[in-house]
Amino acid sequence: MDLLASTLTALRPLSLLSINQSLLALVTAYFLTKFLLSNNVKGPLPPGPRGLPVLGNIFQIPKFQWLKYTEWMEVYGPIFSLNFAGSRVIVVNTHEVATDLMERRSNIYSSRPRLIMGSEILTGGVVIGFIAYGELWRKLRKAGHEGLNMRAADKYKPLQEIEAAAVVVDIIKEPDHWNDHLKRTAASATLSAVYGWPAIESKDDPLVNRINDIMHRVMQAVLPGAYLVEIFPAMKSLPTWMAPWKKWGLEWYKKDTEMFQGFYDGVSKAMFDGDYKPCFTSSLIERQEAHQLSNHEAAWLAGSMFGAGSDTTSAVLSVFILAMVLYPEVMRKAQREIDTVVGSGRLPTFADSPNLPYVRAIVMEVLRWRPVTPLAVPRRTTEDDWYKGHFIPKGAIIIANIWDPNVYPDYDEFRPERFLDDEGNHVTPQHTRGQGHVTFGFGRRACLGMNVANNALFITMASILWAVNIEPARGTDGKPILPSRTDFVDEAIVVRPVPFKCRISPRSSDITSILQIAKKKLS
Numbered sequence: 001m002d003l004l005a006s007t008l009t010a011l012r013p014l015s016l017l018s019i020n021q022s023l024l025a026l027v028t029a030y031f032l033t034k035f036l037l038s039n040n041v042k043g044p045l046p047p048g049p050r051g052l053p054v055l056g057n058i059f060q061i062p063k064f065q066w067l068k069y070t071e072w073m074e075v076y077g078p079i080f081s082l083n084f085a086g087s088r089v090i091v092v093n094t095h096e097v098a099t100d101l102m103e104r105r106s107n108i109y110s111s112r113p114r115l116i117m118g119s120e121i122l123t124g125g126v127v128i129g130f131i132a133y134g135e136l137w138r139k140l141r142k143a144g145h146e147g148l149n150m151r152a153a154d155k156y157k158p159l160q161e162i163e164a165a166a167v168v169v170d171i172i173k174e175p176d177h178w179n180d181h182l183k184r185t186a187a188s189a190t191l192s193a194v195y196g197w198p199a200i201e202s203k204d205d206p207l208v209n210r211i212n213d214i215m216h217r218v219m220q221a222v223l224p225g226a227y228l229v230e231i232f233p234a235m236k237s238l239p240t241w242m243a244p245w246k247k248w249g250l251e252w253y254k255k256d257t258e259m260f261q262g263f264y265d266g267v268s269k270a271m272f273d274g275d276y277k278p279c280f281t282s283s284l285i286e287r288q289e290a291h292q293l294s295n296h297e298a299a300w301l302a303g304s305m306f307g308a309g310s311d312t313t314s315a316v317l318s319v320f321i322l323a324m325v326l327y328p329e330v331m332r333k334a335q336r337e338i339d340t341v342v343g344s345g346r347l348p349t350f351a352d353s354p355n356l357p358y359v360r361a362i363v364m365e366v367l368r369w370r371p372v373t374p375l376a377v378p379r380r381t382t383e384d385d386w387y388k389g390h391f392i393p394k395g396a397i398i399i400a401n402i403w404d405p406n407v408y409p410d411y412d413e414f415r416p417e418r419f420l421d422d423e424g425n426h427v428t429p430q431h432t433r434g435q436g437h438v439t440f441g442f443g444r445r446a447c448l449g450m451n452v453a454n455n456a457l458f459i460t461m462a463s464i465l466w467a468v469n470i471e472p473a474r475g476t477d478g479k480p481i482l483p484s485r486t487d488f489v490d491e492a493i494v495v496r497p498v499p500f501k502c503r504i505s506p507r508s509s510d511i512t513s514i515l516q517i518a519k520k521k522l523s
């Protein structure tokens with residue numbers, strides 16, 4: 001069933017054409033594929049499963065493809081190659097190989113696959129996460145880094161503490177809607193950090209929906225086979241009257257540009273009036289000239305941050321709730337730590353962080369245990385390369401499978417202790433840049449927002465653990481119903497646990513006082 005579903009997804013564009021057009025497209029694709037794949041191979045590619053002519057291995061890629069890649073690693077080793085209907089794909093299956101290529105040879109492995117519809121048409125080729133490695137990317141990355149590096153991330157901490165208090169109130173009031181509250185807080189915290197806006201009240205806020213729609217459109221557009229123009233790039237030059245998909249994409253790009261420009265100008269005006277909250281956009285405005293960014297580039301850089309930060313953060317928080325339901329002893333141990341350091345009279349703050357090593361280890365373990373970006377974001381090589389006797393051609397798509405069971409034999413167990421030594425100091429394995437995991441990616445294209453994300457995760461998890469117990473839901477017979485530990489919703493790049501029920505209750509019978517403490521922070 002899964003195979004069928006993914007095949008249908010891959011072939012969906014062909015169903016939009018007539019049979020004759022489809023046949024013509026297939027025949028052309030076949031000869032083009034043969035030509036392209038045979039011409040740039042100068043040595044033995046990494047091994048890989050045999051596929052069909054033309055379509056290659058796309059029929060063999062099931063739902064949750066990272067699990068299949070991990071399985072294939074047993075057969076083909078830590079690096080293997082696939083053919084996705086003409087695109088050469090190299091799957092890198094261990095942190096070690098990923099580090100060798102994407103960190104140590106990052107001058108070759110830091111570009112992204114060309115996405116004509118998702119990047120060039122729908123978003124004007126200006127979204128930092130999607131564009132090729134080059135001058136524009138360097139400018140955007142430098143400006144983004146300035147607003148999100150470790151020191152800059154400190155600026156957002158007061159806002160993040162307030163958001164954490166708000167989520168405690170929400171979860172206590174409506175425990176069954178915990179997932180919605182986590183989505184709301186992730187969206188709200190990201191928008192506050194980017195534009196300095198006050199907290200949003202609902203996950204269905206019309207503005208949040210409007211921005212989420214952009215992400216949805218782009219994610220649909222980047223699915224393999226969603227648009228024929230990806231196979232036949234020359235179609236990009238068709239006039240819009242012959243290419244309704246192009247007209248549609250350009251119209252959205254215009255509307256989305258107007259929206260992001262409006263947000264950007266709003267912050268600019270607030271700064272002029274002297275009535276603004278320091279945020280990512282205000283720093284960008286102050287330094288726009290120094291970074292040589294046009295208004296348009298700066299407005300899209302700020303706008304792109306919501307898409308990159310909101311869903312990822314809320315998915316990690318859902319994994320956290322899943323882990324607490326499945327591993328109650330971990331929850332209790334963290335609560336004992338919080339009780340000793342923080343006590344019951346106030347919420348945890350960032351100042352407590354050095355004294356809460358176990359909670360910080362939980363953040364790392366949540367990111368490691370069920371990486372919400374199990375295949376990171378694909379890369380593209382910009383030069384031919386050789387690695388351990390294998391040839392990796394220029395233009396190959398590189399997928400890093402973060403789901404690497406080699407680092408820990410008990411990789412499927414949720415065990416924050418793996419990151420702590422006997423003295424309570426953090427220990428992290430090789431090839432993880434001191435993070436304990438590689439869920440934020442690798443090298444020059446690693447996540448720009450990781451400091452902001454780590455801080456948001458720490459304070460939200462600490463505050464939730466301080467306030468409530470998280471337990472399995474109970475059936476009518478009173479027996480616990482454990483959620484699945486292996487079922488996911490794959491949203492193209494971000495993967496989250498399937499929605500599940502659990503029982504969330506205040507830790508103290510004195511709910512009023514918990515609420516008072518949290519609300520005090522909000523006033």
Ligand code: HEM
Nearest residue numbers: 129308309312313373376377440441442445447448449453
């Ligand atoms: C826990 C939450 C997050 C996770 C798991 C995550 C994960 C990732 C991953 C895997 C990549 C691709 C890295 C690669 O190619 O090696 C990425 C890129 C990126 N992330 Fe995040 N991210 C998170 C939160 C955020 C936040 C909060 C922001 C901004 C406020 C952000 C901004 C970005 C940007 C701009 C890029 C593109 C970087 C580039 O292509 O140069 N992320 N993220």
